[in-house]
Amino acid sequence: MEKRSRKLSDVLKRGYSDEEVSHVYELGRLYLESGDLAKADSIFQGIVVVAPDFWPAWLGLSYIAVVTERFDQALNSARSALRVMPDSVEAVLFLVSSLISSGDFNTAGSYLGEIAEKIESGGVDNPNVIRFYRAQLARYENRT
Template identity: 55%
Template structure:
C-alpha cells in the first residue's frame, strides 16, 4: 500500500514532540515556577509555545511569569493566546482579568468577571483554586470600584 498516513495538525505543530514529551516538559517548567526559578521556567514555557502553539497551559505559565515580572502587555498577550487555544478555560479568563486589572482596564475586567461568575452560578466551575482566584479578582475589582466612588 502506498497511501500516506495523514498527520494530525497537532503532530505537525509539535515538530516531532509527542504529547507525553510536551506534558513532561510542561511539568518541568511548572516545577521551576513553583520553586521560583522564573528564568528556567520562562525558557521552557516559551519553547513549548514555539513547538505547540495551542498548548494553553504553557501560555498560562508565561502569563503568570509576565504578571510576576510586571510585564503586563506580554502577560495580556499570553493570556489571550491561552484563551485562543482554549476558549472554555476559566483559568485563562481569570488570568486575563488579573492582567486587565493590573493595567486599569476595569470595564473589560468586569465583563470577563461577569462571564466567569455566570459559569460559576451555572455550576460549570468546581475547582477550588479557580473559585479562590475568581474571588480574589472580584475583590480587587470591587475594591478599585469602591475607591473610584469615594
C-alpha cells in the same frame, strides 16, 4: 486542566509527543513553583514554539509576565491561551488578572460577571478556579 489533542502532523513536524510536551511543561511548573521565573519562562517559551496549541504554557507565560510587570505581554499570552481554548475559565481568569494589573477595570469587570454566572449556575465547580476567581474579584473591588 483540559487536554487538547494536536494533529498528528503537528506532532510529527515538531518531533515531540503530547506526553513529552506535558513532561517538559511540568518541569517548567516546578521551576515556577520554586521561584525560578527565568528558567520557567524559558521552558514555557520553548513549549509555545514547539506546540503553540499547548494552552497551559501560555498561561504560565501570562503569570510570569504579570509577576514581572510586563502587562502587555501578560495580556497577549492570556489571549493566546483563549484562542487555543476559548471555553477555558482559567484562561479568562488569567486575562482578568492581566487586565486588572494593566488598569483595564471595565473589561475585567465584564469578564468577572460572566464567570460569576458560570459559577452560580454550577458550570464551574473546581475549588481552585473558584478561589482564583474570588481573588481576582477582590482585586477588582479593591482597586484604587
